[in-house]
Amino acid sequence: xxxxxxxxxxxxxxxxxxxxxxxxxxxxxxxxDNNPLFFDTGYARKEGYxxxxxxxxxxxxxxxxxxxxxxxxxxxxxxNTGKILHxxxxxxxxxPVFPGDRIKCTMEIESFRSTSAADIIVxxxxxxxxxxxxxxxxxxxxxxSR
Amino acid sequence: MKKLNFNSIKxxxxxxxxxxxxxxxxxxxxxxxxxxxxxxxxxxxxxAKAAGLDGIIAHGMLLMGILGQxxxxxxxxxxxxxxxxxxxxxxxxxxxxxxxxxxxxxxxNEKGKFLHCTVFVEDQNGEVKITxxxxxxCM
Numbered sequence: 001x002x003x004x005x006x007x008x009x010x011x012x013x014x015x016x017x018x019x020x021x022x023x024x025x026x027x028x029x030x031x032x033d034n035n036p037l038f039f040d041t042g043y044a045r046k047e048g049y050x051x052x053x054x055x056x057x058x059x060x061x062x063x064x065x066x067x068x069x070x071x072x073x074x075x076x077x078x079x080n081t082g083k084i085l086h087x088x089x090x091x092x093x094x095x096p097v098f099p100g101d102r103i104k105c106t107m108e109i110e111s112f113r114s115t116s117a118a119d120i121i122v123x124x125x126x127x128x129x130x131x132x133x134x135x136x137x138x139x140x141x142x143x144x145s146r
Numbered sequence: 147m148k149k150l151n152f153n154s155i156k157x158x159x160x161x162x163x164x165x166x167x168x169x170x171x172x173x174x175x176x177x178x179x180x181x182x183x184x185x186x187x188x189x190x191x192x193x194a195k196a197a198g199l200d201g202i203i204a205h206g207m208l209l210m211g212i213l214g215q216x217x218x219x220x221x222x223x224x225x226x227x228x229x230x231x232x233x234x235x236x237x238x239x240x241x242x243x244x245x246x247x248x249x250x251x252x253x254x255n256e257k258g259k260f261l262h263c264t265v266f267v268e269d270q271n272g273e274v275k276i277t278x279x280x281x282x283x284c285m
Contacts, residue, residue: 056214064182
């Protein structure tokens, strides 16, 4: 018997993430990316940036640390988060993100499809700074639906 | 700012490859803390085995980060307009990974000059871990 999935229309309230300089360094160090662009403000300015920009995959930090209970929410919808696969990640960049930015993140469910084997869900995150969209992220997840 | 010269780049040109690794348990612990993704399949060997894996696997997003390092090392940050990946296979401890890419198409339109590239990460045996696309704007 399949469990009923309750996918809400407005899944979570918008949340905020304040970009800390050390969170940028921490992500780069974990990746092993020692590009001075991410560590040295003077170097970044010489390169024409206002400050050390966030690296390309920083959205993941803003989602997980901006909304630490997100996967619990997904579980509440009836999705099997114990057996979940990250299938796809897609970023659209509009403006670089810098230390000190207060980023608003709005999440919506772009699509949801349930087959006999898997729940296929695409989450869309819109990141904005003072009403200007800086980044859009889409995350496709596959969860065991049996 | 890093400026890629549109005219000196040809379709078929390779992006500068980046080899990393081996992937270690400490790196996965660091990546969990940095990203906030504490899924135990990346951190707890017993949990990973109970979930049907051989052992812990790397965060897919770490691989996307490594590929991103290759891309931003080549093109900078503000030139990158779009970046996407598909996660294809697991990366395990001790794997050495190489990020690679190729310029597939040059495009010039009213918005500017763009390079469409395919990118991927493979391990020491040539197994593809992630594949993706990136669009870079040239000045």
